[in-house]
Amino acid sequence: xxxxxxxxxxxxxxxxxxxxxxxxxxxxxxxxxxxxxxxxxxxxxxxxxxxxxxxxxxxxxxxxxxxxxxxxxxxxxxxxxxxxxxxxxxxxxxxxxxxxxxxxxxxxxxxxx
Amino acid sequence: xxxxxxxxxxxxxxxxxxxxxxxxxxxxxxxxxxxxxxxxxxxxxxxxxxxxxxxxxxxxxxxxxxxxxxxxxxxxxxxxxxxxxxxxxxxxxxxxxxxxxxxxxxxxxxx
Numbered sequence: 001x002x003x004x005x006x007x008x009x010x011x012x013x014x015x016x017x018x019x020x021x022x023x024x025x026x027x028x029x030x031x032x033x034x035x036x037x038x039x040x041x042x043x044x045x046x047x048x049x050x051x052x053x054x055x056x057x058x059x060x061x062x063x064x065x066x067x068x069x070x071x072x073x074x075x076x077x078x079x080x081x082x083x084x085x086x087x088x089x090x091x092x093x094x095x096x097x098x099x100x101x102x103x104x105x106x107x108x109x110x111x112x113x
Numbered sequence: 114x115x116x117x118x119x120x121x122x123x124x125x126x127x128x129x130x131x132x133x134x135x136x137x138x139x140x141x142x143x144x145x146x147x148x149x150x151x152x153x154x155x156x157x158x159x160x161x162x163x164x165x166x167x168x169x170x171x172x173x174x175x176x177x178x179x180x181x182x183x184x185x186x187x188x189x190x191x192x193x194x195x196x197x198x199x200x201x202x203x204x205x206x207x208x209x210x211x212x213x214x215x216x217x218x219x220x221x222x223x224x
Contacts, residue, residue: 040217042215045211055210100144104155
């Protein structure tokens with residue numbers, strides 16, 4: 001049983017560019033949450049998707065957007081990249097009935113130059 | 114603004130010693146989570162504490178929750194090198210829709 005998979009593992013972009021990160025949840029999971037983890041910090045909640053809709057959003061600007069597909073996989077899009085967007089982006093999946101039990105992917109390391 | 118604070122931020126301890134990591138939070142959440150993160154790796158769930166007074170143990174680690182004091186502790190007994198990692202506590206909004214993480218405690222166990 002594959003766990004949460006994220007792609008790509010590493011990404012280098014320049015300021016002003018746009019990036020798309022992808023996440024496939026653990027088999028059977030229908031809820032996907034995205035986190036940003038800056039170096040030396042704890043993960044910060046970006047948003048959560050369920051039934052293809054954004055259910056909850058953290059304190060992130062509109063440059064951060066997402067999508068969930070019918071197969072429950074999800075994408076995180078970041079527009080107009082800033083140097084400060086450099087971080088590890090983590091995806092976590094859960095079951096809607098037991099949302100508190102999250103499984104995390106290995107993350108995508110984004111570097112903005 | 115909701116805050117989740119951990120202390121210490123850095124902990125260097127000798128093998129076979131005991132120590133406690135503290136997690137204070139400012140929300141009224143009744144649910145608290147502990148995760149482990151190895152360098153360059155993702156987060157591994159250690160404990161899920163869902164009520165006041167909850168205590169869970171796994172190997173050399175024991176976690177407890179006092180929702181009235183808004184405090185959780187992660188106690189390490191007879192530390193071994195394999196426990197070296199960064200430990201995070203987190204609370205949610207009591208609905209599992211939004212999680213708030215602490216800044217982490219970086220633990221190094223010295224032989």
